[in-house]
Amino acid sequence: MLINSTNHTEDDVFTCYSPSVVGYRYFAVVWGCAVTITGTVGNLMTVLAFALDPRLRTRFNVLIVNLAAADLLYCTILQPISVDSYLHLRWRSGEMWCKVFCLLVFLSNSVSIITLCLVAVGRYLLVAKRAVFERVFSDRGLIILLISAWALGLGSFAPLWSVYVFVPQMCTCSFHPTKGRQYTPILIFFFYFFCLCCIGVFYLLIYRRVRITSRALLRYRLSRRSSRKKPASSAQGPDDSGVNTCSCKISSEADLTQNTDEISCEESPRSTQGSAKVSDLTTANDMVPTPAPTSKPSSSQSAASGDDKEMKHVTSMSVTVFLxxxxxxxxxxxxxxxxxxxxxxxxNTICANLTWLNSCINPVVYAVMSKSFRQAYHVLLTRAAAPFTGLRTRWSTRST
Structure with a gap:
């Protein structure tokens, strides 16, 4: 990636012409245009859905909106410039904008990674240490976390202003191949390997916790079934498995953010049979709020099973975004x-173009895997199409 400045004019420095990419550039232009349109529309719809749909105004969705804002910065402002570079096989915006472009690209990427870390850490705290979660991810704490995410990204990459140059091999602006060698490996390791590994570790811890609590809930249900089959005289002592017959309260947290089923038994001298109470703790912390249960009170166990499935479903969505x-x-x-x-x-060009996909793919994941976001997107699209639908209706009426 060395830039030979011998006998090169300024225009030569900003050209990325190469016989191997002459044909490929048309694919890159089409790919870039698709990313620009999809990413801008999708991330803008995510922000609007959060603002207009009360069900989505939750603490974890604030982080999702922050992620969408970082992607929107790239898709709306930076991606069209990359498309222009590939179309003409040269950088046409000048040296100053090249440096600004590079800083904004790395700022957007670093904020996305930090936000993914916050989501993973927050979910783990909600599972393992609820009191700590309530303090850290309070309304005030969220504001501090979001400001810190942008400040950390800006503080990490702004000092490298002097090493941002146009890199012909990738037809975009990036780190200078030699001047930034003492800084860039550290930043790349921290943001793209250490942080991503931390995210993976936290999701593994969440998965482990979910497995443990799911097994505990399964054992409780089996003990309930066995106790119902026994005569009333044998229901007052411990059963064969050593589980006391008691009044049990199951707190089923039915969401991605509420991933544990806590089972607590308190002996009751007035009760000879276990009674189960399942409470759906859909709070402002839910990433995708669960609609109000429509089942009858007597079907509380089936409601808990549905909550468990919903929790696993939304967890899969967050892991998909990370992957x-x-x-x-x-x-x-x-x-x-x-x-x-x-x-x-x-x-080099193909690998650089692959990173474009990340800025537009998250809204697609939300639409496919989240019922709440899918419904919100549908409402927004219906409202946007309403003027055209009304115009077509009036035109058809006049024609008849």
């Missing part, structure tokens, strides 16, 4: 960890 980020950025980061002068320019 999409990893898949989009790992190839690009691996090329930047080592000297890649011998890497074909088209491979």
């Amino acid at each position: 999409c980020f990893v898949i989009c950025y790992i190839p690009y980061m691996l090329l930047h960890i080592r000297e890649n002068d011998d890497v074909p320019p088209v491979l």
Whole structure:
């Protein structure tokens, strides 16, 4: 990625012409336009859905909106400039905007990673240490966390202003291949490997906790069934499995953010049979709020089972967002960890273009895997299409 300045004019420095990418650039332009349109519309709809739908105004969804804002910055402002560079095979915006472009790109990426970390940490605290979660992720705490995320990203990459240059091999602005060698590996390791590994660890801890509590709930249900089959005289002592017959309260947290089923038994001298109480704790912390249960009070156990499925479903959605980020950025980061002068320019270009996908894919994941976001998107699209629908109706009426 060394830039040879010998006998090169300023225009030569900002060109990325290469025979290997002449044909590929048209695919990159189409790909970039699709990312710009999809990412802008999708992330804007996510922000509007949060603002207009009261069900989505939750503490965890504030983090989702922050993630959408970072992606919106890239898709709406930065992506069209990248498309222009590929279309003309040169950077046409000047040296100053090249540096600004590079700073904003890394700011957007770092804020996305930090936000994903906050989501993973918050969910784990909600599972394992609810009191700590309530203090850290309070309304005031969320504001501090969001400001800190943007400040950390800006503080990490703004000092590298002097090493931002146009890199012809990727037809975009990035770190200087030699001047930034003492800084860039540290930042890349921290943001793209350490932080992503931390996210993976927290999700594994959440998965482990969910498995433990799911097994505990299953054992409780089995003991309930066995106690119902026994005569009343044998229901006052411990059963064969050593589980006391008691008044049990099950607190089923039915969401991605409320991932544990706590089972507490308190002996009651007035009761000879266990009584189960399932409370759906859908609070402002839920990432995707669960609609009010429509089942009868006598079907509390089936409601708990539905809550457990919903929790696993939304957890899968958050893990999918995390995995999409990893898949989009790992190839690009691996090329930047080592000297890649011998890497074909088209491979550099493909890896750089793959990172574009991350900025537009999250709204698609929400629409596919979240019923609440899907319904909110549908309402927004219906409202947007209403003027055209009314115009078509009036035109049809006049024609008849």
